[in-house]
Amino acid sequence: MLSIFQPIPAEAIRLIVFDLDGTLIDSRKDLCNSVNAMLSEFRRQPLPEEIISTYIGDGAGMLVRRALGDPHDEALIEDALTHFLDYYREHKLDHTYVYEGVFDSLQAMRALPDGSSRSMAVLTNKPIGPSEAICSALGLSPYFFRIYGGNSFVTKKPDPEGLNRLIAEAGVSPGETLMIGDSDVDILTARRSGTWAIGCKYGLSSHTVETIPSDCLVDSPSEWAKALSSGK
Incomplete structure (x- = not known):
């Protein structure tokens, strides 16, 4: 069930950054x-x-x-x-698959209410090589302008270095950015960068996601767009 603690202003969000394992894919x-x-x-x-x-x-x-x-x-x-x-x-692709509802939600969220497009990216602690290969093989890559992995920077999440880089590259502010992930690591990364955060209760690390307050909690990827529209 969708749990909203702080409505996310859909019109303001111009960059959405996703975790990979447990958020976009079941690996x-x-x-x-x-x-x-x-x-x-x-x-x-x-x-x-x-x-x-x-x-x-x-x-x-x-x-x-x-x-x-x-x-x-x-x-x-x-x-x-x-x-x-x-x-x-x-x-890495023997059993890994994209969660149900991910593609529909990515398609729905890529457009802003005014008809322009949002930027979307992946920031994962998985090494960049397998991350890019999985996203390519499963058809996720076309949705993202960047995919950064755990060895793309000196630090990993929850250090905000990677998220801050994506914010800068997209030319947006933290207040125009939303991080979506299934763990406390993702929510803490968002908080350290000053961005909005959606926690995913269905993922691999979902047992940790409620330990740090997010703006919204979802039970499936199908609820992402609804969570985003809640702040209209």
């Missing part, structure tokens, strides 16, 4: 399979998907570190990260 199974393939390589026991899913959202390095039990051996983590990424690059 849970491929990420979990890749983590367990890495664990097997290092003679570790596999982990349930429910556990691995709680580790997603802060980038591949943190995902691997958490899956290994946060060891203090940085060389091990780097080696494991390499194995994880090598496997994931080959299997």
Whole structure:
């Protein structure tokens, strides 16, 4: 159910920035399979998907570190990260799909009330290579003027560096920008940049999304446009 805490002014929003995993796409199974393939390589026991899913959202390095039990051996983590990424690059599209309602909502939200077009972009903590490949393969790329990944900048979300760059490149202000994501990382990024924020309760990290107040919470991508129009 759509929960609105602060109506978002549709006429003012000229840039919408989306998280990728758990927001636009369900990549849970491929990420979990890749983590367990890495664990097997290092003679570790596999982990349930429910556990691995709680580790997603802060980038591949943190995902691997958490899956290994946060060891203090940085060389091990780097080696494991390499194995994880090598496997994931080959299997990133085995089961990953675009959530129902995403394409219709992207189409509906790309036009401003006055008929001009909004800019849209992706800002994810997933490495840029697989992010671009997934967006291209699943037909998402044409909607976005930029796709930035976890290694596109020195920092990752929730540091606002990437979101601030997108705001500058789109030639808009924070008050004209909306961030949509499924985790506390996304909402915190929005808050640090001074933008509007929609939290997605259906995603991979949705257990965290309500820990930081957003302007609106949605249960599906189909509610994005309705949330945006609530501030008209």
